[in-house]
């Protein structure tokens with residue numbers, strides 16, 4: 001046993017990898033206890049959109065902590081939550097008029113799934129099946145795992161998972177197969193859940209806005225609810241506030257987390273249409289939405305989210321995103337020419353490629369070896385198997401990006 005009693009997430013302790021102790025973070029730089037300065041090229045776990053310790057978000061947290069720490073949210077409310085809800089309704093499509101708070105990406109997905117099933121049950125229709133996309137990832141709680149790809153992540157927990165209908169990933173040239181499978185599954189399905197435009201943990205797989213729009217249309221034609229899981233793609237990651245915007249898609253349910261607080265503290269929301277809210281609205285208590293957690297809409301987290309939304313309102317965030325996207329594109333194109341680099345792809349601030357075997361498996365030892373290689377170079381990059389992706393905070397500068405892509409080039413030379 002090592003000195004610490006901590007059991008870390010998604011960490012195989014038996015590999016003996018060092019676990020750096022981080023003492024500070026500012027902008028795109030983490031500082032460790034032993035004084036190393038690490039470039040955070042993946043925004044912590046894809047959350048830190050504006051950069052670490054953003055002064056406006058930190059100030060909002062401090063101010064709120066001195067005023068109201070926590071209040072039960074069943075039947076009570078507070079100003080930060082009201083501000084966040086109003087602002088979210090303002091910046092998302094008009095059809096999304098109701099905001100339900102939760103605490104993580106997984107829980108806002110659980111909420112969306114429960115709302116979808118509650119909607120059909122309260123309407124007296126027997127629609128229970130959920131349609132999912134091949135290679136998807138929606139989180140690690142039971143419902144979120146159920147709608148995610150089956151594999152090494154969840155094999156041990158299969159008995160806990162419910163059955164779903166899986167449609168193929170719409171790789172270029174295979175879009176029609178996806179649409180046909182969706183149409184065939186839709187008739188009595190409760191909902192489709194998708195990660196719009198980019199599948200994250202499934203390998204940073206990019207698909208077209210056109211097929212996303214067509215999938216939305218198929219769902220609409222069959223009355224199947226469309227759930228957009230924008231936990232990763234939201235908050236500018238793909239170049240627009242929401243990825244759905246690029247396809248002109250308005251979902252029935254929208255899941256947001258990660259960058260909701262600028263990545264400072266945990267919070268999530270599920271936005272729903274009035275029709276879904278209405279299906280639960282009644283004087284009959286058995287029709288209400290049965291979900292909460294102790295810390296639902298914690299005021300300090302909501303204050304951070306309100307500060308994030310204020311940054312989006314007052315500052316040219318999308319211009320920063322566009323600048324970062326262009327800077328990454330140049331560097332990605334350069335490393336793409338190196339031997340050993342496969343399938344370079346990018347959307348907005350997300351860039352990805354494979355090193356070595358393009359079909360490299362998640363469990364092969366290249367993942368940990370790449371992780372160690374980047375860590376030795378003072379970089380936080382956490383490849384998915386041999387898929388190396390960059391998803392930096394929007395404040396990362398040119399020199400820092402140079403260091404990231406130089407290391408990726410060296411990794412291609414070593415492992416490609």
Ligand code: PLP
Nearest residue numbers: 104105106137138139200231232
């Ligand atoms: N949905 C998507 C698309 C994600 O990428 C993630 C996390 O990476 C989740 C849901 C789960 O979020 P969390 O880890 O906050 O539970």
